[in-house]
Amino acid sequence: MAIESIGLAASTLVFIVLGLTLMGFIWGRFRYDLVAVTALLVSVMLGLVPAEAAFAGFGHPAVITVAAVLVLSRGFERSGVVDVIANQVLKVGERLLLQLLVLVGTVVVLSGIMNNVGALALLLPVAMRLAREHNTAPSLLLMPLAFGSLLGGLTTLIGTPPNIIISSYRGSITGENFGMFSFSPVGIAVAAAGLAFIVLIGWRLTPKRSGQASTAEMFDTANYLVELKVTEDSKANGLTLPQLRDELEEAIPVLAVVRDDNRRAGYSFHGILQEGDILLLEAGPDELKLLEDKVGLSAIAEPESEQETQESDTADNLPAEEKPDERLPVDTEGLQLIEAVVRNDSMMNNRSVKQLRLNQQFGLHLVAVARDGSRLKQRLRDIRFQTGDVLLLQGSEKEISDSLSTLGCLPLANRELQLGKPRKLAISIGIFALAIMAMMFDLLPAAVAMSTAALVSLLIGVLPLRDGYQAIDGPVIVLLAAMLPVGEALETSGGADIIANALLSLGAEWPIFISLIGLFILTMLLSNVVNNAAAALLMAPIAASLAQGFKVSLDPFLMIVAVSASCAFLTPIGHQSNTLVLGPGGYSFGDYWKLGLPLSIVVLVVALPVIFWVWPL
Known part of the structure; x- marks a missing residue:
């Protein structure tokens, strides 16, 4: 009796910790990796997780595999593998259905062999360019593209973290992990059905938001280009x-x-301002007033009288050497104005321009910020950036790409696709193929095979070491490593058995497939409010307890969790891919379920029969 009481107390504490953790994930005030680490440390202090095992998750095969796949994904990008495909996608033409078929189909295939967020990040600029060139509302393309990346991740072991987690969990129970293509029969069927639904019907359920494909329309930049002159009395003088x-x-x-008809880009001007200098700035009415009040800079007046206009016209007809001194248009050669979206792993998240020192450290000027498809009206210095924000930035054409990469921003426009060197491209594909073969023939575990492939890519220069470290999504790695011990505590404390017994009692008089539907829906709903990897970690022990209670095979239950954990189609916060398209597509929170709900039903209807066929009870 005392032992049962101790077990009950432990499971109750686990439920409290997990409940508070889920509330932290949903609230979103703190990043999910911080919430996960807090849950881990609280679990250790409560005795739910042994202190010596607290950080064992950082060496877990699932965590190592995810990190290695992220590095390999970046290697594909650098070697030009994906750019070869993207160049072909851009030739698709102006028919919307064909654009959708090629874009979504491509991201489905890519997401099966690389991280699904990475695949989306590579094709997002391609979709934006297609939208602009063919005057298509990008909102019709971007949500289907994001959902396609989630569907593609279902097709292989390395396509998405939930598959890696479920495979590793199966190995811990049965001694044998799922293989590289164990997920393919179900994943391919679901991805094909989802692709067909999106292309033929689903895109009609997405909102048509016009104007989002145009930088000028989103930010109205023409109204903010001004020229100001430094006068003798200006505080700016000196x-x-x-x-x-x-x-x-x-x-x-x-x-x-x-100055004296010599033009210097702002980022390279390090001198002292003098009387007569002309500054070209991006500023709105509030900023103009601030400039005049604080530093005495005033806009250069245009000719106001007919006489001044005639004098100007006369001067235009004079030979160059006889023309009076006149204000010439400012040459911005060497500068680039570009849109970029803030990624989930960006160092900009929840930080301001001043904290980041954008200009001093990165040579970038922030011109405007758009959130949910509309330009923010608050002062630039007061804005704290969020994942999915679309930024209008100006900087040196030579340095802007490196700066965006360091900051963790994804360029949305003017991305020049470059083919990688044929040798590096072939080597990159060859390394990946060897790793897959090693996994298929059980020569090496997934974590070892993927890590070896990532290491070789770094050693031979397919990917610079710095880029390799940047490719590893720190928050996701910390989330996985922290939640693995907490998930195990759910199982060891008996909490998973309690939930499974409740589901068993509810479905005692129903066929097993009804309980599987309930497991699918519960996992799917969870994945839409927390990270999909966290959903898989929490639901895997419950699925195992449920299978044990029914005294049937474990595999179909785990497959249900793997598929449903990646069905985060209902909200923009359920998956990083959804968040990435929120700003560029101009979507609102409530737009996602309109396509996401019917797509989730399609996945459920297709997945269950295939799972029962491939993985019988």
């Missing part, structure tokens, strides 16, 4: 540009400085 920004307490971007 200041450097960093000192000017300090006086303003505002990161107003100076695109260029004109």
